[in-house]
Amino acid sequence: MTQRSPLAPASFPDLPAIDGVTLRTARAGYKAWTRCDLTYVELDAGTAVAGVTTQSKCPSPEVEWCRDAIPLGSARALVVNAGNANAFTGHRGRAAVEAIAAKVANHLGCLPSDIFVSSTGVIGVPLPIDKAEAGLEAAFTAAPCNWEEAATTIGTTDTFPKGAHVSVMIGDQRVELVGIIKGSGMIAPDMATMLGYIFTDAAIDPALLQQMLSAANRKSFSCITVDSDTSTSDTVLAFATGKAGHAPITSMDDAGADAFNAALHDLCRQLAHLVVRDGEGATKFIDIIVEGADSDASAHRIALSIANSPLVKTAIAGEDANWGRVVMAVGKAGEPADRDRLSIRFGATQVATGGLAVEGYDEAPVAAHLKGQDIQIGVDLGLGEGRAQVWTCDLTHGYISINADYRS
Amino acid sequence: MTQRSPLAPASFPDLPAIDGVTLRTARAGYKAWTRCDLTYVELDAGTAVAGVTTQSKCPSPEVEWCRDAIPLGSARALVVNAGNANAFTGHRGRAAVEAIAAKVANHLGCLPSDIFVSSTGVIGVPLPIDKAEAGLEAAFTAAPCNWEEAATTIGTTDTFPKGAHVSVMIGDQRVELVGIIKGSGMIAPDMATMLGYIFTDAAIDPALLQQMLSAANRKSFSCITVDSDTSTSDTVLAFATGKAGHAPITSMDDAGADAFNAALHDLCRQLAHLVVRDGEGATKFIDIIVEGADSDASAHRIALSIANSPLVKTAIAGEDANWGRVVMAVGKAGEPADRDRLSIRFGATQVATGGLAVEGYDEAPVAAHLKGQDIQIGVDLGLGEGRAQVWTCDLTHGYISINADYRS
Numbered sequence: 001m002t003q004r005s006p007l008a009p010a011s012f013p014d015l016p017a018i019d020g021v022t023l024r025t026a027r028a029g030y031k032a033w034t035r036c037d038l039t040y041v042e043l044d045a046g047t048a049v050a051g052v053t054t055q056s057k058c059p060s061p062e063v064e065w066c067r068d069a070i071p072l073g074s075a076r077a078l079v080v081n082a083g084n085a086n087a088f089t090g091h092r093g094r095a096a097v098e099a100i101a102a103k104v105a106n107h108l109g110c111l112p113s114d115i116f117v118s119s120t121g122v123i124g125v126p127l128p129i130d131k132a133e134a135g136l137e138a139a140f141t142a143a144p145c146n147w148e149e150a151a152t153t154i155g156t157t158d159t160f161p162k163g164a165h166v167s168v169m170i171g172d173q174r175v176e177l178v179g180i181i182k183g184s185g186m187i188a189p190d191m192a193t194m195l196g197y198i199f200t201d202a203a204i205d206p207a208l209l210q211q212m213l214s215a216a217n218r219k220s221f222s223c224i225t226v227d228s229d230t231s232t233s234d235t236v237l238a239f240a241t242g243k244a245g246h247a248p249i250t251s252m253d254d255a256g257a258d259a260f261n262a263a264l265h266d267l268c269r270q271l272a273h274l275v276v277r278d279g280e281g282a283t284k285f286i287d288i289i290v291e292g293a294d295s296d297a298s299a300h301r302i303a304l305s306i307a308n309s310p311l312v313k314t315a316i317a318g319e320d321a322n323w324g325r326v327v328m329a330v331g332k333a334g335e336p337a338d339r340d341r342l343s344i345r346f347g348a349t350q351v352a353t354g355g356l357a358v359e360g361y362d363e364a365p366v367a368a369h370l371k372g373q374d375i376q377i378g379v380d381l382g383l384g385e386g387r388a389q390v391w392t393c394d395l396t397h398g399y400i401s402i403n404a405d406y407r408s
Numbered sequence: 409m410t411q412r413s414p415l416a417p418a419s420f421p422d423l424p425a426i427d428g429v430t431l432r433t434a435r436a437g438y439k440a441w442t443r444c445d446l447t448y449v450e451l452d453a454g455t456a457v458a459g460v461t462t463q464s465k466c467p468s469p470e471v472e473w474c475r476d477a478i479p480l481g482s483a484r485a486l487v488v489n490a491g492n493a494n495a496f497t498g499h500r501g502r503a504a505v506e507a508i509a510a511k512v513a514n515h516l517g518c519l520p521s522d523i524f525v526s527s528t529g530v531i532g533v534p535l536p537i538d539k540a541e542a543g544l545e546a547a548f549t550a551a552p553c554n555w556e557e558a559a560t561t562i563g564t565t566d567t568f569p570k571g572a573h574v575s576v577m578i579g580d581q582r583v584e585l586v587g588i589i590k591g592s593g594m595i596a597p598d599m600a601t602m603l604g605y606i607f608t609d610a611a612i613d614p615a616l617l618q619q620m621l622s623a624a625n626r627k628s629f630s631c632i633t634v635d636s637d638t639s640t641s642d643t644v645l646a647f648a649t650g651k652a653g654h655a656p657i658t659s660m661d662d663a664g665a666d667a668f669n670a671a672l673h674d675l676c677r678q679l680a681h682l683v684v685r686d687g688e689g690a691t692k693f694i695d696i697i698v699e700g701a702d703s704d705a706s707a708h709r710i711a712l713s714i715a716n717s718p719l720v721k722t723a724i725a726g727e728d729a730n731w732g733r734v735v736m737a738v739g740k741a742g743e744p745a746d747r748d749r750l751s752i753r754f755g756a757t758q759v760a761t762g763g764l765a766v767e768g769y770d771e772a773p774v775a776a777h778l779k780g781q782d783i784q785i786g787v788d789l790g791l792g793e794g795r796a797q798v799w800t801c802d803l804t805h806g807y808i809s810i811n812a813d814y815r816s
Contacts, residue, residue, distance in 0.1 A: 054739075055740070055742070056736070056739030056740055057738070057739045057740075057741070057742070057743070057744070057745040057746075057747070058735050058736070058738055058739030058745060058747040058750065059739070059747070085732075087732070087735070088732065088735050088747065088750075088760065088763060088764070088765070089764065090748065090762070090763045090764040092764075122732075123732030123735065123736075124731065124732050124735075124760065124764075124765040125765075227718040227719065231736065232735065232736055232739050310635040310718070310803075310807070310811070311635065311811060314807075314808060314811035314812035315811070315812070317808070317812040318811070318812035320812075323532070324493075324495070324496065324530075324531030324532050327466050327495070327496050327531065327532075327640065328464070328466070328531075328639065328640055330465070330466055331462075331464035331465045331466030331467070331640050332463070332464055332465075333465070334463070334465070335465070336465070337465040337466060338465075339465070339466040339467070339496065340498065342466065342496075352496065352532065354498070355496060355498045356496070356497065356498040356532075357496070357532040357533075394812075395718075395808065395812070396808060396812065397805055397808050397809075397812075399718070399722075399808075400722060400725070400803065400804060400805050400807075400808055401805075403718070403719060403722035403723070403726070404722035404723070404725040404726035404728075404802075404803070404804065404805075
């Protein structure tokens with residue numbers, strides 16, 4: 001991995017094992033890397049699955065495979081290939097996914113639809129089936145590894161491995177939720193794919209898990225942006241082995257459902273933040289809160305308009321309290337807004353209110369806030385009760401260097 | 409002006425005078441510039457006007473003033489202030505616009521609604537009325553100037569003055585159309601405002617001129633993007649003095665209407681291209697053509713998704729034939745697309761077709777094309793007859809330097 005992002009946590013967290021989950025890695029050799037590039041996760045029989053995938057109209061065959069398999073609700077293994085996204089590869093790409101699923105299903109004695117596959121890396125090059133199969137053979141017999149190794153192996157040009165953890169009590173039983181995620185590193189010529197995997201020993205009905213994951217996704221992975229670009233391969237999967245020993249959760253009325261749901265939301269948000277903290281070239285983590293909008297959906301679109309604005313992102317990179325660019329981003333969102341009711345703050349300091357700059361506001365706390373790594377921009381539209389929160393990073397020379405200063 | 413854009417034309421074109429249009433400039437002193445910053449254009453009585461303005465929900469008071477005055481159809485003067493956008497300045501900003509219009513109307517003996525006002529520059533600071541009034545006094549008595557001086561004076565951090573010209577025969581009469589435009593330079597802390605002004609001696613009904621300008625705008629100014637950000641002040645106005653001596657054009661069935669319409673479209677496109685050629689940090693002019701879409705509107709949205717993608721723009725900056733990023737941008741547009749029918753070309757070379765890379769395509773002409781300054785990306789969706797063309801520039805370290813490497 002290249003130089004660690006300045007926004008990275010000090011170290012990989014200490015994550016507990018999840019009963020029913022066995023991690024292994026191997027080297028398929030998709031790229032000229034000396035490190036492992038194939039992650040193989042075995043899941044005990046009875047594991048429930050849920051998932052969310054990219055909104056792209058040009059998804060990879062892996063995404064199409066997962067979309068078909070998720071509604072069936074059960075999983076026995078996950079395979080993640082790093083170094084080749086297998087996207088835009090036509091029937092040859094589809095054949096590679098089918099071959100991987102068939103090989104693992106044969107190994108485990110289960111249905112191919114119980115096998116989940118993701119790939120990330122170079123686009124337009126069919127995943128070589130022979131390398132994938134040899135990699136799987138090696139993985140089947142490899143010694144189990146830890147979370148940090150798996151999180152490192154699913155990465156591409158991520159600058160640090162990303163993992164997070166939440167525990168929750170369901171009745172007397174402690175239940176663990178662990179997640180690993182990769183993004184928004186970049187591998188030529190590819191885009192910043194986000195792949196996230198959540199593992200828990202909770203016993204939960206897959207339809208309910210799907211409902212919770214979809215809701216959590218709307219408040220976490222759907223609320224982050226690095227550069228407004230959307231990968232063809234984005235995937236988040238949640239696997240629940242059911243080994244924790246509590247009474248199964250099958251509806252939101254069941255004991256522990258609310259607690260588990262809250263824990264899942266928390267974990268998704270932690271993982272989403274880690275992706276932003278590895279945004280290409282990022283030097284600032286930006287938290288954007290929009291309130292007083294016509295609706296939550298309107299607030300979300302305005303918040304993303306701010307978060308995706310190159311002018312806002314470069315202003316933050318320059319530690320410049322340029323609230324005019326925030327006004328501009330609100331104005332271009334196409335959502336209900338009244339210039340003369342708009343208020344804007346940086347950190348805790350109101351800089352504009354009621355359609356005017358706050359005359360003589362104290363610039364010292366604003367300057368101090370902008371010199372930090374964690375920036376907050378607050379916007380109040382003064383129209384209604386709509387609220388949203390999104391997270392992004394600044395736009396720097398580092399982004400240009402990563403994405404322009406090489407040749408494929 | 410700072411270092412001239414590498415995409416700028418060799419010199420300012422030789423533009424003819426327009427009968428009924430008198431250009432003057434003065435120094436109001438909005439900024440600590442030694443150059444003129446106020447442009448005053450006197451228009452003979454009987455001048456028709458049409459205009460298009462920003463879609464921003466947070467427009468400047470100048471934009472609101474012009475929106476109210478345009479439907480009245482007549483103009484006697486244009487005032488452009490450079491160095492202060494007067495946006496987000498509440499009632500004080502509105503008072504400044506009213507004061508300027510009143511002063512010029514009093515000078516010319518016309519209605520305030522015959523006076524058109526634009527401002528560009530710093531945001532959030534009310535335009536100082538005393539400076540504007542003194543500047544106007546100086547302009548009223550200044551010697552008339554030429555197009556290049558006016559085009560320079562409306563500029564802010566534009567790196568070159570921008571003007572263009574088209575002539576058309578209406579009956580036996582030669583009719584001239586001249587335009588000047590500013591953008592996408594940047595002035596702290598402001599956004600890349602585009603202000604464009606078209607002057608013609610044609611005799612044309614203002615409602616018909618509006619119809620033609622709105623249509624031309626959809627194929628020119630609405631088809632360019634530098635960084636996806638939209639100014640609060642964008643304005644294009646067209647003034648027709650009626651001095652050319654041909655029979656007035658009042659409907660599309662009149663002699664010369666088609667020819668004038670075509671000339672206006674041509675001029676708008678020339679002006680729009682000049683703005684892209686001064687895009688912040690631009691080193692490549694990118695022409696994006698999307699064909700085979702479900703509809704023209706769908707093609708336009710897909711073309712803008714490509715044009716606004718930071719990953720596509722950085723790939724072009726890096727002279728990298730990274731068609732995977734084009735697939736990504738098509739996929740994220742949210743418009744109908746079928747991965748397996750998609751074709752992509754750089755210049756004249758097809759690089760992907762039918763959902764697959766073209767195996768063994770000749771990379772030499774692609775590499776040669778990408779080394780040039782004028783890049784063309786063609787996308788065929790293979791779905792229908794929808795077509796669109798948009799223009800943008802690449803995303804470079806220059807953009808970051810201009811927008812992040814200063815402090816306001």
